[in-house]
Amino acid sequence: MTDVVLDGVGKVYPGGQHAVRDVRLRIADGELFVLLGPSGCGKSTILRMIAGLEEATSGELRLNGGVANDLSPRERNVAMVFQDGALYPHRTVAGNMMFPLEVAGGDRADARERVAELSRALGLAPMAGRLPRTLSGGQRQRAAIGRALIREPSLFLMDEPLSSLDAGMRTELRLEIAALVRSTGTTTVYVTHDQVEAMTMADRIAVLRDGTLEDVGTPEQIYRDPATVFVAAFLSSPPINLFQATAWAVQDEGVVLDLGPRRLTVPWNDPRAPGLIGHHGGPVIVGVRPDALAWTAAEAPGRTLAGRVRAVEFHGHEWLAYAEAGIPAVDANEVGRPAPAPEPVPASGGRLRGLLRRAAPPAPEPAEHEGHHRRSHLVFRTGAERPVRGEEVLLEVDLERMLLFGPDGRRITSARR
Template identity: 55%
Template sequence: MEDVTEGELWLDGELANHLPPRDRDVAMVFQNGALYPHRTVRGNMAFPLEIAKADPAMVRERVFELSKALHIDETLDRRPGTLSGGQRQRVAMGRAIVRQPKLFLMDEPLSNLDAGMRTELRMEISALVRSLGVTTIYVTHDQVEALTLADRIAILNKGVLQDVGTPAQIYNDPATAFVAAFLNSQQLNLLAATVRTPQNQFVLLDFGPHQLTIPWSDPRAYAISQHTGSQVLVGMRPDGLAPVPESYEGPSFFGRVRALEYHGHEWMAYVECGMPAVPVPEPPDRRVVDSDSDGGRGGLGGLVRRLFQPREEQAQAQEQVGQHPGSGGHRRADLIVRLGNRPAWRAGDAAKVAVDHTRLMIFTTEGTRIDKPHR
């Protein structure tokens, strides 16, 4: 519908920048279904084939078989206004699938549905797409959808690619702090620390009231040691922390349990350890227009600067991230620890938290990964 503004678009080996939509063989499923309200379910699903002047008998057969696969065969003679949200999305998917395109584009097709319906349709989409063998680009803000549906994930922020890889690569070895926090079902623990190498015996992460050591045998130790004397950000997922008895001598933090949360299948603990957590560094917005483009008189450059975060504010945010723990400018002061279905603590208890140093993620204060993952 819109012209390509920059770069080249290749579809199946053919440059498609100026190819009209009808010749691209691409099907799209929209967030709201976008069905024709005056046509029945059968009419909506058959429409792409009717436009292509396909054989009517083949159209009827294909629509009926696909409606059975999507569990909407009993609604073929109903109009969209009489269907539930889940049924309408099934019809929209059927209309896209029925002509067997070379590429599917799905724009958050499940975001308007309730949790149970999302889970059911997510499994159906995955099974259908894989059975058809059609390349699919699926846009979503839901981390569970991305991790369960994708063969490869690309994470974008403000139009800039942050990371790309398999679901396991992106989750276990995120390239930036932004990606690590985005793909975390619970709040990512992100703490500021100073790197030290005392007498070159090991790498020390100094959090102020607590320290963690990383042995030289750790393959990431050398890369981290290159930042000796500098502040870094240390990311820890809640499932990389565990309650331990006071006699435990491994890498750990100590503090007091401020609160417990029951999530049905597990408990989460919020432990005050005296180490203020820092906000996740926001990746720079490359769309900000340079102030010289309009001489400061407003116009398009001024509009873009008003819409998006100015560079000066970005610099202030980065300075805030770079503050020493305890100097203010941080959000909360709790470690989030996953406890499983039997809480080991009660609110107010003294707590010792074991840290799995192999699962630490080390970033610069701008959010770039230091112990760079190997892809």
């Protein structure tokens, strides 16, 4: 049993690639903890630093309270499964699972019993005597997981173990893996770039971007109350609608969010209204997931958006419609990135000018200046009744589920805590 603490952990690879920056995380004993983020954000690097396969260049890694930076992988007692859990090709499934126990020595009858037990738990009993090349990808991956778990490691690390499998097998195995590691109580760190996998399996999720931690919380917390625009967008399928708006505090109404062609009003009794006052007259980012939009016949003042339907898509279990609403859109991948390096400042007389330029606020993006903005599509779900292409639709926003961010991409007031 193990808890894991990353205390300001960073990694710069030889050659200067800054893969992980000042990550602070506490993974509780027995937790199924997921590291989630796009390709290249540093997930594998963090996992490999926990495993001891890669050295942290800064910060402290603690296992069960003790500093572990200098411990060998063996001393950490971790087991790791990779995307393509390689098996010994000339050993059977049972033989592969038996191998770590043979290396460790100990009673053979005990070992056989443990292999049989774990094979049953993983649904591998019928193929225990078969060689890896005669198995499906999913069966092979199960055997690799079995081989990793057989030693009863104190820490179980998995790096995208399902990414090479088809969708059906992924769904099936993610349920089994989650159930298995929960039943053994082994602290598990699981890496994936698949938001559905993360949401369905995790006790808690850490979302990473460019080597930096963006958010940590239970799946529900980070879905309902994401810390940043990036997290909101990464955990939204179908994609979240992100709009550029200007906030105006209006005494008798609340905070009016001017989206250009439309206005949404956050009433004064909304817990986020006080935080919005600080943005009076300035830009904010409004996030509305498709499940917070309802196609409606009647206008509700301060809560309704309008658009013209551009496309309607069949997704099997639902239909999605896309409407052109003429509202300036926001690209989640652009928001909250560090500003580009300042321009070089001329040596003489330029010092003050340089300072002023750096001190100037980021260029405002008022909703009125629509000319060069990308227009957003309003994505919404429709049921049995569907709009047709070209139809004008009204969409009511569930204001409580609307997400609000500052121009830096950070949430305006958290509902958490």
